[in-house]
Amino acid sequence: MITTTPNWIADITMEELERNPYPYYERLRAEAPLAYVPALGCHVASTKEMCRHIAGANDGDFEGVIAPAGRRTFGEPAVLDANGKQHDELRAMVDPGLQPSEVDRYVDGLARPIARHYLEQFDDDGHADLVAQYCEPVSVRSLGDLMGLRSVSSDKLREWFRKLNVSFTNAGVDDDGDFANPEGFVPGDEAKAEIREVLDPLLDEWTVEPDDSALSHWLHDGMPEGQVRDRETLYPNVFVYLLGAMQEPGHAMASTIAGLSTRPDQLERVIDDPSLIRRAITEAVRWTSPIWSATARRSTKDMTIGGVELPAGSVVMMSYGSANHDENDHDDPSRYDLDRTPVPNLAFGAGKHACAGTYFATEVVRxxxxxxxxxxxxxxxxxxxETDYWGWGFRSPLELHATWEV
Structure with a gap:
């Protein structure tokens, strides 16, 4: 059973959401904080209260799930789609290297030389597209090196996450609930085939000679002596990280620069006082959340929330980008403001399935x-x-052109 959907919600298209989801979600927050959106084939939670209620539920009412396009992209078992013991085991595989104390041990030596390398390529030019020439390369190179993919070029890593993104956000469904654009998964399939071709020899090496790379640890840590994890357990989570974790820092960095650029006085203050950078990042990921609407929960039983009937098995998409513009928390939420009173945001999710790489991503951006x-x-x-943005699942500036006197 699907709750009756108002005509204006039924008319929402994927193209409109990719281009600019904010007007639609503003109206959803006001009129239907939990609503079935036919274009997505699932319910959407759009307010902070509703997202927190569903994402943080710990009484068995909801479980983590990937929306169908995500499952088609990643396969199983992916950490975003796992629950109970399986989720605990997968998080135990990926979490140790991302704990703040561990990140503090290596992140400066990892990310700072990478940032300096890319800056040297253009800092004498007086102009740059900071997304393509700096933010994304620093992001993918930092995570790629952490994972052990030093032999893979930054351009190839960027290509992989863009192709996986096309697949992951290919969420549109037809009236029968089938994917409206099956061809939209081809780029992701191409990327996954390439990733396996590159990683299989590396995994062979790490099986015999472990090193300190994240993927080597994923193979060995917590396994009985002489055994390694099955690759079919690793690969879905590799795909998750090569999409979500690879784009997060770069897009958060770009949005921070873009946000500050709308307030030149605030940009000048942050440049003069680097201690303000963390605050600038926090406001940026609230203002334009890198993971805008990319995680979901599934109801485990029939229930009614906010007057909306949710049959068991209903998928609810958590729109964190919308929740971070909730008018109950923020005045003029579409405005970037470094001096905004800090309020905890949902840029990196909530509950057991909150992003494991929150601290790592923020430190790379800093x-x-x-x-x-x-x-x-x-x-x-x-x-x-112009600074144009794109994306409903993941959102960031497409380009970010800057100038300076040399």
Whole structure:
């Protein structure tokens, strides 16, 4: 049973959501905080209260699940789609290297040389597209090296996450509930085949000679002596990380620069006082959440929430990007404001399935911005170019053109 859907919600298209989801979610927050959206084939939670209620439920009412397009992209068992003992085991595989104390041990030596390397490529030019030339390369190279993919070029890593993103966000369904665009999964399938071709020899090496890379640890840690984890357990989670974890820092960094660029006085303050960078990042991921609407929960029994009937098995998409614009928490939420009263946001999720790499991602962004602002303290937005955003599942500036005097 699907709760009756108002006509305006039924008319929402995937193209409109990818281009600019904010007007639709503003109306959802006001009129239908939990609503069935036919274009997505699932319910959507759009307010902070509703997202927290569903994501944080711990009484067995909801379980973690990937929306159908995500399951088609990643396969099983993916950490986002696991529950109970299986989820605990997968988190025990990926979490240790991402704990703050562990990240503090290695992140500066990992990310700072990478940031400096990419800055050297363009800091004498006086102009750059910071998304393509800095934010994304620093992000993918940092995670790629952490995972043990040093032999894979940054351009190839960016290609992989873009292709996986096309597949993951290919969520549109037809009236029968089938994927409206099956061809939309082809890029993701191509990327996964390439990833397996590259990783299989590396996994062979790490099986015999473990090293300190994350994937080597995934193979060995917690396993009985002489055994390694099955690759079919590893690969779905490799795909998760090569999409979500690879784009998060780069897109958060780009959104921080873009947000500050709308407030030149605040950009100048942050450049002059690097201690403000963490606060600038926090506001940026609230303002434009990198993971905008990419996680979901599934009801385990029939229930009614906010007057909406949810039959057992109903999928609810958690729209954290919408929740972070909740008017109950923020005045003028669409405005970037470094001086906004800090309120905990949902940029990295909530509950047991909250992002494991929150601290790592934030530290990579911090280091990247520290290096950028130190090297180019007179950075300004290039007003000859518009800053266009794209994405409903993952959202960020497509390009971010900047200029400076050399």
């Amino acid at each position: 280091i990247g911005l520290e290096e950028l602002f130190e090297a180019i303290p007179n950075l300004e937005r290039d007003t000859a170019h």
